[in-house]
Amino acid sequence: MINIVMFMLLLIVIIPFGIAILRVFTKENFLNPLEQSFLGFGLGAGVLALLILTIGLLGFLYKNLIVGLLCILFLVLLKSIGKYARNMFLWIKDIKFKELLHAEKLLILFLIFMCAFSLIGALAPLLGTDSASYHMQDPKLFIEQHKISHIPYTRESLWPFLVQMLFTLGLMLKGPVLAKLFNFGFGFFAAIGIYCLSRRHLSRLTSLIAISIFVSVPAIFTSINYAYTDLGVIFYVLAAFYSFFRYLESKKLNWFYISAIFCGFLLGIKVTSATVPALIVAFFVFDYVSNKKIDKKIFFAPLAFALISFGVCGVWYIRSWIILGNPIFPFAGYIFGGNGYLEEFLRYHTTSGMGIGITQYLTAPWFITFYPDMFGGESIGIAFLIFLPLIIFIRKPKPFISYLIFAVMMLYTSWFIVYQYTRFLYPAIALMCILVAYIYMNICKKDKIIFRIATLVMILIFSYSVMLIIYHNADAVPVALGLETEDDYLKSHERSYKMAEYINNNLDINAKIFVLEDPHLFYINRYAANAFCFKMDTKSYKFANNPKEFTKYIRSKGFNYILHQKDLTPGRSGVSYSTPEEVFGKRNVELIKEIDFSYKDEKFKYQLWSI
Numbered sequence: 001m002i003n004i005v006m007f008m009l010l011l012i013v014i015i016p017f018g019i020a021i022l023r024v025f026t027k028e029n030f031l032n033p034l035e036q037s038f039l040g041f042g043l044g045a046g047v048l049a050l051l052i053l054t055i056g057l058l059g060f061l062y063k064n065l066i067v068g069l070l071c072i073l074f075l076v077l078l079k080s081i082g083k084y085a086r087n088m089f090l091w092i093k094d095i096k097f098k099e100l101l102h103a104e105k106l107l108i109l110f111l112i113f114m115c116a117f118s119l120i121g122a123l124a125p126l127l128g129t130d131s132a133s134y135h136m137q138d139p140k141l142f143i144e145q146h147k148i149s150h151i152p153y154t155r156e157s158l159w160p161f162l163v164q165m166l167f168t169l170g171l172m173l174k175g176p177v178l179a180k181l182f183n184f185g186f187g188f189f190a191a192i193g194i195y196c197l198s199r200r201h202l203s204r205l206t207s208l209i210a211i212s213i214f215v216s217v218p219a220i221f222t223s224i225n226y227a228y229t230d231l232g233v234i235f236y237v238l239a240a241f242y243s244f245f246r247y248l249e250s251k252k253l254n255w256f257y258i259s260a261i262f263c264g265f266l267l268g269i270k271v272t273s274a275t276v277p278a279l280i281v282a283f284f285v286f287d288y289v290s291n292k293k294i295d296k297k298i299f300f301a302p303l304a305f306a307l308i309s310f311g312v313c314g315v316w317y318i319r320s321w322i323i324l325g326n327p328i329f330p331f332a333g334y335i336f337g338g339n340g341y342l343e344e345f346l347r348y349h350t351t352s353g354m355g356i357g358i359t360q361y362l363t364a365p366w367f368i369t370f371y372p373d374m375f376g377g378e379s380i381g382i383a384f385l386i387f388l389p390l391i392i393f394i395r396k397p398k399p400f401i402s403y404l405i406f407a408v409m410m411l412y413t414s415w416f417i418v419y420q421y422t423r424f425l426y427p428a429i430a431l432m433c434i435l436v437a438y439i440y441m442n443i444c445k446k447d448k449i450i451f452r453i454a455t456l457v458m459i460l461i462f463s464y465s466v467m468l469i470i471y472h473n474a475d476a477v478p479v480a481l482g483l484e485t486e487d488d489y490l491k492s493h494e495r496s497y498k499m500a501e502y503i504n505n506n507l508d509i510n511a512k513i514f515v516l517e518d519p520h521l522f523y524i525n526r527y528a529a530n531a532f533c534f535k536m537d538t539k540s541y542k543f544a545n546n547p548k549e550f551t552k553y554i555r556s557k558g559f560n561y562i563l564h565q566k567d568l569t570p571g572r573s574g575v576s577y578s579t580p581e582e583v584f585g586k587r588n589v590e591l592i593k594e595i596d597f598s599y600k601d602e603k604f605k606y607q608l609w610s611i
Contacts, residue, residue, distance in 0.1 A: 001482070003123060006174055007181040011041070013073050016080040018044025025254045033091040035196050036084070039258075041189045042239040045182070046265040046312075049165035053315065056148030056168070063172050107208040110462055114215040115188065117469045121225035122184035124476035125486045126176040126522060127494055128226035133519035133530070135227045136176060139168035140522060150323050153529040153537050155330050155341075158323060160316040162268035163229040176522075179227060186231040187224045190430065191215055193238035197245065198434045201400040203441065209458075210437035216465035217429060219378035219422055222472055229269050230423045236266035237276050237427040241407070244280045245400065248287060253301055256284060260305040264312025271317075271328055272424060275414040277309055279407055330536065341536045352376050353420025361416055368422065378422040380429060383461050387436040387454075390443050401438060404431050495597040496520035499563065499606040502593055512558045514611075516578065518565035528563070547585035551611060554584070560611055562589060568603040580609045 018040030031039070051069070055061055074081070100108075126136055134156040141157075142148045148168075151157035163182065170179030191211045198207035215221060223230055243259035263277035281302045288298045317327035325339035326332070333340020340346075352375050354360045354367055368375050369385045391405065411428035418424070444454035475493070478484035490497040500523035503513070513528040515521065521528050534540065540553055562580045580589045593608040 003174060003177045003181060004119075006178055007185070010070075010169075011185070012081055012085075013070060013077065014044035014048060015040040016044070016077045016084045017048070017073060018042060018046075019084060020077065020080055021047060022258070025258050026252070033084070033088040034192060037088070038189055038192045038196050038242070039239060040084075041185070042235060042262060042265065045166060045185075046162065046236075046261075046268070048169070049162045049268075050312075050315075052165040052169055053148060053161075056142055056165075059147040061142060061146045061148065061168075061172075066169065066172055101205060104205055104208055107205075107212050110212055110466070111191075111208075111215060113466065114221060114469060115191075117473050118187065118215070118221050118224045119184060120476050120480045121222075121469075121473040122180050123177055123480035124225060124473075125479065125490050125494070126180065126227060128228070129519060131227040132494070132496065132522040135164060135229065136167055136171065136179065137522045139164050139171050139179070142168055143172050153534045155533055155536075158316075158320040158329060160268045160271060160313065162265060162313075162316075163232040167227055176227070183227055183229075183231055184224050186235045187220065190231055190235040190238055193235060193242060194430060194433060197238055197242045198437065200245065200249075201398060202434075202438060206437045206441045209440060210434045212462060213383055213433040213436050214430060216383070216462050217379075217381050217433075218465070218468055219380050219426070220429075221465070221469050222378070223423070225473070225476070228423075230426050232269050233266065233273055234426050234430045236262050236269065237273070238430055240266060240276055240280060241431070244283065245403075247284075248399070253297070256301060256305060257308055260308035261312055263305075264309040267309060267313040268316055272414075272418055273427065275411055276427065277305070279410055281305055283403060345532075345536060356417065361413075364416060364420070368425075372422060375420055375422045380422065380425070381461060381465070383436055383458075384429070384432050386457060387439045387444075388432065390439050391435065393443050394439070401435070404435055408432055408435065490523070493599055494520070494523065495565075495599070495602070495604045496606070497523050498595045498597065499593070499608065500524045502595065503563075503608065506593075507561065511561055513561045513563050514554055514559040516562060516564045516580065516583065517567075518563065518606075524563075529559070547583060547588065551584045551588040555611060561592075562609040562611060564607045564609065566605040566607070568605055569601060570603075580607070584611065 015037055019036050021043045022036075022039055052061075052066070055065065055069075097105075126132060134154065138151060138154065138157050138161070141151055149157075163186070166182040167179040170176075170182055191214055194214050195207045195211050198210045202210075220231075240259045240262040243255050243262060247253070247255035247259065259280055260277070263280065266273045266276060284302060284305070285298060288294070320329050321327040321336075326336040329336075329339065330341040331346060334343065354364060354374060365385055365388075368380060369382055372379045394401065397405070408428050408431050411431070412425070415425045415428065440454055440458065445451045476489075479486060479489040491501075496518060503511075504523075504525045507513075507526055509526070511526045513524065513526055514531055514534070515528050516531045519530050521530070538553075538557075540550065562584070564580050566579075589609045589611055591607060592610055595606045597604045597606065
């Protein structure tokens, strides 16, 4: 409960802070409190993250300083906070719930239920490979050293870390659960963003259906349980498009530039999102040309857009370029003078998906729906495959729908070419939710029988999502409600926790651990380095066939322990590529501790060795 209270207090500062920033760019007063909350959260969270970064880069990452900053913001914004709370109360009070359609009431109840159960998952202790390996691990190290800097033997510590700055804030103020609630917050406000974007062009019922489809996507509501950044990407994609469509309505360039700010925040999370600002600039030029306007704005406005976006996100790429000689390290080292990992170790695009080709391009939606394991394992549900093909029956669509269709096509194409992993398709999925709702209300509704069938399909999809979210989050209910300790929960759910507990209780504080195979480092409170990153950074893979020399090299770096994980899950044999005895030689290592872990169908064996 304390985590929820603290997160609400942070929102009380973040949203009015963002609204105050919004007022710098636009003095318009016709944003309703829901729209203000959506945009305010995005601007407030983004600027706060950059403030945390600035403080960390200066080496002043101390809890008391951060708390003091938040208190100052609260006092400065006190009047704005009161005004925001009053406007929100009056807006909610003016909603005539009795006049809502029966379908709208049912959808609102569905949304409340999905939100509540998603919150339960968010309140559970930290789990997940990416979460425990760097999304939370690197912020933990930043806090320990009171500064944000490059962490040796990591790929990611110089990546765009906008969302991780908020994780750093949550970790510093309370712990992993508060940090995770920022991921929940991005998901929650992304849903609001879908409603705000849709509602300006479509009916209230259509907009509620769009949100309901979004929260019913298994990949979306399961990702809320982890400390991931993908929901942050979705949020800023929606905020960028919302602001751009406001520009199209008003023709006021300040909205175009607000969209540029959101694109900057977006690129401060993932460089693979660059398709979005490119699309928005292309849409801007198209709108100008289609209105037969050719003047200096068609050149200078996109240039200003690019400069604003880079001004917001540039620090992440400039740091990496200065420190490592590559703005997108460890990728594309062949472009940046060899500063990066060898291409043979970076074939991420071959680890998932179905390859590149016309046939694959056309059939990927089918395979990602029914064979999600090919694309990373996250399920997007069946609604898109059922309803989106009906898009061919749309006649003379609204410009808003035409823009969405083209945006989805381009985002899908970019995903298909760059990296066929489900999480990288999330921006397109968010916009697809609006298209599905539009098709349901405007195409299916034209025929009574088809509409009844479509309604039944929607009911079945939403019902299945209810059962699925209960299945996924039922285990988290006791710990979320305080009926189970975090320690007990982690022992039964996090595969690395028992070994981490042993290490923390038994190894000397100065111990250095060389970690083979398993990147889950968050719960280990000793110096630990991932073997893959170590080998890439030091180019010690040259010792691959010389265990004796590699052992000598590792010892010279101060490592005295090896942590090894064996994946014994049925059907996943061969996941562990090497053992300490193979890497270092049998005579150079000694087994100290062995711990087994099993959860549902997963089985792992952890081994701690001395060198």
